[in-house]
Amino acid sequence: MPASTELRELVVARAENRCEYCTIHQDHDRVLRFPVDRIVAGQHGGVYTAENTALACPHCNGKKGPNLTSLVPGTSSPPVPLFNPRTERWSAHFQFRGPIIVGITDVGRATVALLDMNADERVSLRAARGYGEDPNG
Ligand SMILES: [Zn+2]
Incomplete structure (x- = not known):
């Protein structure tokens, strides 16, 4: 079952129409919804609640799939959790270098790589x- 209209409206407004992973605005992608x-x-049993949802562009949504963790590129570290837009701040894990998104923590680096943000x-x-x-x- 997809998100209800009410939840979708909340998610879109809360995200200010931006992908909560790569920050692209809905109006700037080829897919407007x-x-x-x-x-x-x-x-994994995740449900459509305000606490468990984020607005994601089709690219990030597709690459993320059902993953909860990923590996940190260039290390042999164990998997780390992916960035959680509900409990963490984007700027704590990512920075822009021009149009490139750079992970500045292991969580950020793992998320950039798995979601192929660049x-x-x-x-x-x-x-x-x-x-x-x-x-x-
Ligand atoms: Zn995205």
């Missing part, structure tokens, strides 16, 4: 819209 992501996927097409999309440009620069 982003899916409601269950942070803990249905496969796929060419995603970077091009963000570059074309000025994501990551310093407003004071």
Whole structure:
């Protein structure tokens, strides 16, 4: 069962129309209606509640799939949890370097890699819209 209309409205408004993983705005993607992501996927018993949902672009939603954790690239560390937009701040785990999203923690690095946030097409999309440009620069 998909998210209810009421929950979807809450999720979209709370996210200010942006993917809570890669920050792309719904109006800046080719798909104007982003899916409601269950942070803990249905496969693991995750339900559609305000606490377990995030707005995610189709790219991030598809790459995340039912994963709860991932490996940190370039390390032999055990898996770490993926970024949780409900309990963590984006800026605590990620930074923009121009249109590239850089993970600044193990959680951030693992999430950037699993969600393939810097796929060419995603970077091009963000570059074309000025994501990551310093407003004071
Ligand atoms: Zn995204």
